[in-house]
Amino acid sequence: MRDVCIVGVGMSKWGEVWRRSFRQLFVDAASVAIKDSGVDHLDSLYVGCMSGGLFAQQEHVGAICADYLGLAGLPAMRVESACASGGMALRAAYIEVGSGVSDIVMASGLEKMTDVDGDGATAALAGAADQEYEVFHGATFPGLYAMMAHAHMARYGTTSEMLAAVAVKNHKNGAKNPVAQYPFEITVEGVLNSVMVADPLHILDCSPITDGAAAAILTTEEIAKKLGKPYVKIVGSGVATDTIALAQRDDLTTIRAAGMAAERALRMAGKKLSDVQFAEVHDCFTIAELVVLESLGIYEPGKAGPATVAGETSLDGRFPVNPSGGLKCKGHPVGATGVAQAIEVYKQLTGQAENGRQIPGSPKVGMTHNMGGSGASSVVHIMEVA
Amino acid sequence: MRDVCIVGVGMSKWGEVWRRSFRQLFVDAASVAIKDSGVDHLDSLYVGCMSGGLFAQQEHVGAICADYLGLAGLPAMRVESACASGGMALRAAYIEVGSGVSDIVMASGLEKMTDVDGDGATAALAGAADQEYEVFHGATFPGLYAMMAHAHMARYGTTSEMLAAVAVKNHKNGAKNPVAQYPFEITVEGVLNSVMVADPLHILDCSPITDGAAAAILTTEEIAKKLGKPYVKIVGSGVATDTIALAQRDDLTTIRAAGMAAERALRMAGKKLSDVQFAEVHDCFTIAELVVLESLGIYEPGKAGPATVAGETSLDGRFPVNPSGGLKCKGHPVGATGVAQAIEVYKQLTGQAENGRQIPGSPKVGMTHNMGGSGASSVVHIMEVA
Numbered sequence: 001m002r003d004v005c006i007v008g009v010g011m012s013k014w015g016e017v018w019r020r021s022f023r024q025l026f027v028d029a030a031s032v033a034i035k036d037s038g039v040d041h042l043d044s045l046y047v048g049c050m051s052g053g054l055f056a057q058q059e060h061v062g063a064i065c066a067d068y069l070g071l072a073g074l075p076a077m078r079v080e081s082a083c084a085s086g087g088m089a090l091r092a093a094y095i096e097v098g099s100g101v102s103d104i105v106m107a108s109g110l111e112k113m114t115d116v117d118g119d120g121a122t123a124a125l126a127g128a129a130d131q132e133y134e135v136f137h138g139a140t141f142p143g144l145y146a147m148m149a150h151a152h153m154a155r156y157g158t159t160s161e162m163l164a165a166v167a168v169k170n171h172k173n174g175a176k177n178p179v180a181q182y183p184f185e186i187t188v189e190g191v192l193n194s195v196m197v198a199d200p201l202h203i204l205d206c207s208p209i210t211d212g213a214a215a216a217i218l219t220t221e222e223i224a225k226k227l228g229k230p231y232v233k234i235v236g237s238g239v240a241t242d243t244i245a246l247a248q249r250d251d252l253t254t255i256r257a258a259g260m261a262a263e264r265a266l267r268m269a270g271k272k273l274s275d276v277q278f279a280e281v282h283d284c285f286t287i288a289e290l291v292v293l294e295s296l297g298i299y300e301p302g303k304a305g306p307a308t309v310a311g312e313t314s315l316d317g318r319f320p321v322n323p324s325g326g327l328k329c330k331g332h333p334v335g336a337t338g339v340a341q342a343i344e345v346y347k348q349l350t351g352q353a354e355n356g357r358q359i360p361g362s363p364k365v366g367m368t369h370n371m372g373g374s375g376a377s378s379v380v381h382i383m384e385v386a
Numbered sequence: 387m388r389d390v391c392i393v394g395v396g397m398s399k400w401g402e403v404w405r406r407s408f409r410q411l412f413v414d415a416a417s418v419a420i421k422d423s424g425v426d427h428l429d430s431l432y433v434g435c436m437s438g439g440l441f442a443q444q445e446h447v448g449a450i451c452a453d454y455l456g457l458a459g460l461p462a463m464r465v466e467s468a469c470a471s472g473g474m475a476l477r478a479a480y481i482e483v484g485s486g487v488s489d490i491v492m493a494s495g496l497e498k499m500t501d502v503d504g505d506g507a508t509a510a511l512a513g514a515a516d517q518e519y520e521v522f523h524g525a526t527f528p529g530l531y532a533m534m535a536h537a538h539m540a541r542y543g544t545t546s547e548m549l550a551a552v553a554v555k556n557h558k559n560g561a562k563n564p565v566a567q568y569p570f571e572i573t574v575e576g577v578l579n580s581v582m583v584a585d586p587l588h589i590l591d592c593s594p595i596t597d598g599a600a601a602a603i604l605t606t607e608e609i610a611k612k613l614g615k616p617y618v619k620i621v622g623s624g625v626a627t628d629t630i631a632l633a634q635r636d637d638l639t640t641i642r643a644a645g646m647a648a649e650r651a652l653r654m655a656g657k658k659l660s661d662v663q664f665a666e667v668h669d670c671f672t673i674a675e676l677v678v679l680e681s682l683g684i685y686e687p688g689k690a691g692p693a694t695v696a697g698e699t700s701l702d703g704r705f706p707v708n709p710s711g712g713l714k715c716k717g718h719p720v721g722a723t724g725v726a727q728a729i730e731v732y733k734q735l736t737g738q739a740e741n742g743r744q745i746p747g748s749p750k751v752g753m754t755h756n757m758g759g760s761g762a763s764s765v766v767h768i769m770e771v772a
Contacts (some may be wrong), residue, residue: 001485021518044625052513053439057521059513060468063627063762067634073646075625076763077474078466082446088463092478099387099485101623127438127445132407135443237487239430239461241449248453260459376449377462 001098005224005386006216007231008037009343014212014331015181022056022112023068029213029336030069030108037217038227043102045069045076046092048085048109049335052078054124056112065110075102082128083284085109086214086338087370087379091237093218094381103223108215109336121209125334128373130245142206142285144246144374146198149287151252153200156302158290160200164191165308166286167204167328173315174325176355181210181331205286210331214339216346221386230350236269236382238262244376255375258295262369265380273297276382277363278320278348280341282371283327292369293321296380320359323348338370338379345383387484391610391772392602393617394423395729400598400717401567408442408498409454415599415722416455416494423603424613429488431455431462432478434471434495435721438464440510442498451496461488468514469670471495472600472724473756473765477623479604480767489609494601495722507595511720514759516631528592528671530632530760532584535673537638539586542688544676546586550577551694552672553590553714559701560711562741567596567717591672596717600725602732607772616736622657622768624650630762641761644681648755651766659683662768663749664706664734666727668757669713678755679707682766706745709734724756724765731769 010032012025020028026047034042045066052061062076079088086109093107113121126135129144152158168188174180191204224231240260243249249256266273279298283289293304298319307313313321324330324344327337345366347353364385371378396418398411406414412433420428433451438444448462465474472495479493499507512521515530538544554574560566577590610617626646629635635642652659665684669675679690684705693699699707710716710730713723731752733739750771757764 001487023518051439051445053437053510054443054445056517057440057509057513058517059437059440059466059510060515060630060759060762062467063758064516064630066627067630067762072627072629072762073643074627075650076467076627077478077625079478080445080464080466081448081462092463092465095482095485095487098487099481101387101481101484123443124439124445127443129446130450131442131444132409239463241452241458241460241462243458244446244450244453257459264461372449373446376446376453376458 002100003221004094004097004218004234005221005231006234006346007219007224007227007229008033008217009346010036010215011179011340011343012213014179014210014333016114017211022058023064025112025211025213026065026110027068029215030106033215033217038229039104039217042074042106043104044096045074045106046089047078048089048338049078050080050082050085050111051124051127054127055116081377082372083334084338084370084372084377084379085335090339090342090381091239091379094234094237097218097220104219106215107218107339109339110213111333111335112211113209113333114211133245142198142201145285145287146201147246148252148291149200152287152291155253158305160192161188162305162309163205163286164188166283166289167191169308169314170283170322170326170328173323173357174329176357177325177330178354180325180329181208182329201285207284207327207332210333212331212333212336214336214343216339216342231386232346232349233384233386234381235384236265238264238268238380240378242376244373246374255291255295257375257378258292258369259297261378261380262296265382269382271382276365276367278359279367279369280322280324280344281369283322284332296369316360323353323357323359341368341370342381349383349385388486389607390480390483390604390620391607391617392732393605393610393613393615394419394603395732396422396601397565397726397729398599400565400596400719402500403597408444409450411498411597411599412451412496413454415601416492419601419603424615425490425603428460428492429490430482431460431492432475433464434475434724435464436466436468436471436497437510437513440513441502467763468758469720470724470756470758470763470765471721476725476728476767477625477765480620480623483604483606490605492601493604493725495725496599497719497721498597499595499719500597519631528584528587531671531673532587533632534638534677535586538673538677541639544691546578547574548691548695549591549672550574552669552675553577555694555700556669556708556712556714559709559743560715562743563711563716564740566711566715567594568715587671593670593713593718596719598717598719598722600722600729602725602728617772618732618735619770619772620767621770622651622655624648624654624766626764628762630759632760641677641681643761643764644678644755645683647764647766648682651768655768657768662751662753664709664745665753665755666708666710666730667755669708670718682755702746709739709743709745727754727756728767735769735771
């Protein structure tokens with residue numbers, strides 16, 4: 001494997017974007033990334049997308065994206081691992097550049113979720129769970145994560161206030177993110193008084209339904225240097241899966257695949273967890289951020305909630321988590337999320353985070369953790385200042 | 387890139403398989419491939435699948451396949467390029483082994499198409515076309531290929547008898563394939579008298595709707611040698627895209643992406659087209675086989691039809707095409723087709739084709755061509771006796 005760098009990034013404005021279509025969202029993000037990087041061509045394209053079919057009746061996602069970017073001919077492939085599709089696109093592009101097959105590859109992610117109604121979106125997202133043993137019996141994602149939350153509360157004394165603290169912290173960060181869907185601050189009281197979706201998860205414990213796209217340009221260090229733009233190195237990539245149905249796991253209070261993926265990524269990077277200074281993690285629900293931080297090994301079991309309340313994961317805390325605003329505030333166009341996480345780490349490592357969202361002290365090593373379903377897929381990347 | 391080999395393969399029985407579910411079909415094929423190769427573990431899994439969502443309401447395809455194979459934990463990713471998804475899975479696995487990231491990777495493909503009704507299947511398949519500019523206006527795949535057929539007939543004098551000769555030849559081969567959906571011979575008269583689907587394409591010019599899965603084990607030559615099983619080398623891989631909408635192409639009588647993908651694969655392999663001795667090509671409709679053979683450069687424009695009638699592409703002809711029976715006879719579970727093509731080339735190159743389906747003269751180099759939509763994606767692989 002050759003060294004692989006990220007040398008330019010782009011995102012569409014995330015939100016309920018009625019005036020842009022599926023393919024237009026992609027072009028919005030991709031053209032910014034191309035301009036930002038200064039590359040004069042691409043060798044190949046990966047698009048992370050969870051359900052082009054159920055959300056937009058459009059499969060063949062790689063080809064349509066290449067075509068509408070004006071690059072018909074370009075090798076293009078969609079990858080999917082539910083809400084971890086974006087992280088998988090990053091991994092596939094990383095391997096392709098690392099292998100020497102291609103020199104300049106775009107890793108992108110895309111989802112247009114608001115062209116179906118709420119029932120349609122719930123049904124499409126349910127495709128990330130076990131259709132035969134969970135969805136058929138009425139399970140939805142808020143319901144699955146609510147079970148994890150109750151188990152965590154019962155075992156560790158985690159409280160609704162601790163969950164709310166995750167949302168409040170992420171909104172505080174995301175209020176400074178120009179592409180965020182909900183760029184404003186919220187309060188613990190506001191979360192606790194918001195409508196209950198699946199006890200104990202209020203609506204402000206849940207990431208939203210979002211239209212959006214994200215794109216990053218991966219290349220060799222030699223080319224990155226020639227381009228003269230800020231770049232970072234991807235030094236490790238790890239993936240793991242778990243049983244897709246929650247009922248088949250030994251323990252609901254941990255996400256085994258997150259820990260395995262992190263271990264694999266760290267081993268590839270030749271680093272220890274303590275070398276990592278901040279992370280973008282998959283906070284599809286507030287409980288997910290806590291369970292993931294514990295499963296990654298960043299906190300001992302049961303300790304992530306109190307640490308969040310104490311401000312340790314805030315922008316100026318000991319270990320900042322989700323400086324972008326996370327899925328909760330920035331939005332969660334499922335296929336795009338993993339790429340957007342890498343974009344935030346890129347921005348933080350190159351000092352380009354907007355509006356005072358920059359983590360103090362110029363961190364040198366960051367991590368992304370992107371997750372599919374109720375944790376049946378996890379993808380972790382380690383990135384470092386070049 | 388290290389050398390990469392295929393060392394074991396497996397397929398489920400293809401057809402209208404009501405007694406096996408989406409996930410079971412995958413396990414049927416994958417467990418045969420593991421046993422056939424003799425490997426004691428996998429490092430990663432790719433699953434080609436066009437529309438788990440629209441056909442089976444199941445996304446997160448990589449994770450569910452790893453889980454039901456009994457390998458929760460295994461890195462797993464779905465790839466999609468419409469009907470070229472299987473070829474893309476092969477390419478992704480090839481790059482991952484070649485890069486050194488993994489030593490033993492399964493490339494698989496899967497589609498369960500008969501759990502929806504005919505309208506549902508037509509709608510799902512239409513996701514491979516341009517939803518906004520083709521499908522919305524009523525286009526279906528038989529209709530799109532019928533336009534290509536009429537254009538080819540008008541320009542080159544191609545006849546319905548020439549199209550029928552493709553189907554007859556592929557059924558003659560596929561009658562000897564134990565996993566084929568329709569393992570029997572048909573006649574030119576039978577094709578011409580069969581019901582018209584989209585003029586000039588009769589139903590026997592069309593590949594069927596199929597449930598099925600296919601899997602191949604890719605590894606390094608060192609490991610392949612140790613396993614002591616027959617293996618072949620993948621020596622080239624090429625992908626190309628084109629405009630997704632047929633109306634935006636300069637010419638309906640050629641598939642530009644097929645030629646580009648072949649050129650890229652041959653360049654990577656360091657071979658000329660004349661080195662290739664036989665091919666599995668994407669005959670989703672009879673006209674597709676003719677247009678593809680001409681677009682790949684195997685025949686001059688307008689010459690593939692007469693050559694087929696003359697028997698040149700038969701099992702004992704100058705350049706055998708679709709010894710497996712092709713999509714037409716073997717069936718076309720869209721995500722699995724590209725992997726099954728590689729399996730046939732593997733069997734032919736290692737002398738394992740069943741029931742007298744072996745190409746005479748022990749060919750040394752074969753090609754697969756897998757295509758998405760009306761030609762907006764093409765994937766070509768070159769395989770060689772080790």
